[in-house]
Amino acid sequence: MRILVATDFSPRSQRAVRRAGILAARSGGTVMLMHVVDGPGSRETSQDIREAQRMTVEQIAVVPELYRIRCDPLVVRGRPSDEIQDAAVVHDVDLIVVGSPHRTRTRYTGRTLRNLIRNAPCPILVARRSSASLYARVLIPVDFSDASLRALQSAGSLKLLDRAHVTVLHAFEAPGKSKLSGFGVGRDQIDSYVEGCRSRCAEDVEALLASGGLVDRDWSRRIEEGSPQEAIARLAERFPADLLVLGTHARTGFRKALLGSVTEDILSTGGADVLVVPPHASGRCRQPRPPMHAGWSEIAQAAPRLVLG
Template sequence: MRILVATDFSPRSQRAVRRAGILAAQSRGTVIMMHVVDGPGCRETSQDIREAQRMTVEQVAVVPELYRVRCEPLVVRGNPSSEILNAAEDHDADLIVVGSSHRGPSRNAGRTVRNLVRSARCPVLVVRRFAASPYERVLIPVDLSDASKRALGSAGELKLVDSAHVTVLHAFEAPGKSKLSGFGVERDQIDGYVEACRSKSAEDIEALLASGGFDDRDWSRRTEEGSPPEAITRIAERIPTDLLVIGTHARTGLRKAIFGSVTEDVLSRAGPDVLVVPPPRSDLGCQPLLPPTAGRPEVGPSGPRLVLG
């Protein structure tokens, strides 16, 4: 597995680097340690690039989780989110890892995170908590769609759930429940109706897991009455959760993720790490990430070179 991790040498990116190292060790993968220098291309920026490469190499050397992991330092100049997206394509990354403050991202960091999760063609892991060990408790909300199956599959392929207790959550609503009491329906009959809806939702979860080949996994299943945003918030607060996994639908990005605006709310508040799984590449279109004539300097282990977009 090839993991591209973005670093600006801040505490939040240090958490991301450590998580990337943990994941690479689990999968025997490679970490591409990337820093983007934002500048106009003057002499000072060239000096910044050289200094950034030195700091990137030093960060690789001092992070314990990277000691036995293959690492490739990468420094480029340009807009952070655009360059990270292009590097993920150029280096065939399987996962982008980026840090975010556990108190909610700062303005600039938040903009970069939003751009990445909306536009990346590979999964994006937003790291918000201190990383010291593999994930132990993972919550995967599902809406019974292909996006949910992709989220389940990506969590397994990326080795995020190998040693974790996984809870698959499906929220359901009982249509017309609020009107039944007004029609004189007894409380026990209403409760029986809700339980019938719950049973149907449990069957739907099993069908989803079976269709994706996940029915043999030792994963917990939960059905919660209420809207998806309410259910996710309630369960994430009720049970310890290290990672939340969410799949997005085609052409909709983060704003139209499986549970709508709740996904952005999750990333704007304190909480667990979040893995955002995009739709297949064929559903994203084929627009280039950079204009065909654009060029950018790239500095790798062997020195600077010009990469044409």
């Protein structure tokens, strides 16, 4: 697995770097540690690039999860979301890992993340927790769209579900339920109506899994009444997850993802890591240009000698 991890050397991106190392070690993959320098190409920007090169090498050296992992540095100048996207295309990346967005102004803000997800050629893993282990509990909310199927399959192919307890969640609302009592329908009949809706949704979940060849997986299924926000909150309180997997729809992009505003709400608050699986981006990415970056040998020569303990 080829992993690109974006860093701005903050504690948030440090979590992303550590997570990338954990996943690379599990899959026998490689890591590209990327930093983007903003600026018009002035002398100050050139100095920033040299400093970023030095800091990137240092970060590779001091992060224990990267020990014995092939990790290449990449420092470029430009707009973060564009440069990360271009690098992912040029280097045929399987997964992009970024730190959690923050309300304060940094290179990898919520806006950058949104722009990246709209055009990303591969899944984006947003690392929000510090961890030294693989994911143990994974929650995958689904509707019955291609986006949900793509999210399920991508999480499996990236080996994020190995050895994890996986729960597939579907939230439903029984149409017209709130009006039934006003028409004199008894409680037992209303409950029966709701259970009928739940049963049909359970069948649809099984059909979704079967369409992806996933029906035989030893995964829990939860069919919860209520909005997606309510269902996720209830389940997270009873069974805290390490990872939440969400798919996005091609027709509306990030701001209208699988769960509408739920996805953006999740990313703006603390909690589990989030894997966002965007639509296939073929034909939607900008034509990649050769990245401006220094090679490993050039960067290593510019950086101070580092000793691994």
